[in-house]
Amino acid sequence: MSDTHKSTRAAFAALALVAAVLTAAVTARTDPMTAGSPTPGPTSAPIAVKIVNFAFSPQKVVIPVGGSVTWTNSDDVAHTATASDNSFDSGNLANGQSFTHTFSKAGKYAYICSYHPNMTGTIVVQAPSTPAPSGY
Numbered sequence: 001m002s003d004t005h006k007s008t009r010a011a012f013a014a015l016a017l018v019a020a021v022l023t024a025a026v027t028a029r030t031d032p033m034t035a036g037s038p039t040p041g042p043t044s045a046p047i048a049v050k051i052v053n054f055a056f057s058p059q060k061v062v063i064p065v066g067g068s069v070t071w072t073n074s075d076d077v078a079h080t081a082t083a084s085d086n087s088f089d090s091g092n093l094a095n096g097q098s099f100t101h102t103f104s105k106a107g108k109y110a111y112i113c114s115y116h117p118n119m120t121g122t123i124v125v126q127a128p129s130t131p132a133p134s135g136y
């Protein structure tokens with residue numbers, strides 16, 4: 001009786017070992033796939049908008065959702081980049097100072113310089129639903 005019991009336990013132990021090895025093999029095989037998936041979206045580099053000669057340049061910028069814009073004041077006088085809907089505001093930007101804002105929601109964002117409201121600009125944030133051209 002005790003012999004049978006022993007061999008059953010041994011068989012179970014062997015099965016458990018096989019299962020453990022199989023699990024390890026499967027895990028090892030799926031590992032490179034999970035590690036190989038890159039962060040989607042080439043949106044890491046901010047788009048640069050210069051503030052020069054009392055104007056935003058370029059005046060209109062199109063970015064994907066999650067993209068950022070960096071405003072840099074190249075004028076001798078202070079400016080701001082202030083959203084018309086107040087969703088972002090650089091505050092005072094003296095010469096050489098810059099401000100970066102990341103846009104996480106699609107939409108059209110009009111902005112001005114709060115010191116010179118005739119300075120206007122637009123950021124268009126596009127949803128990432130633009131598929132690759134069909135037929136490819």
Ligand SMILES: [Cu+2]
Nearest residue numbers: 079113115116
């Ligand atoms: Cu200004």
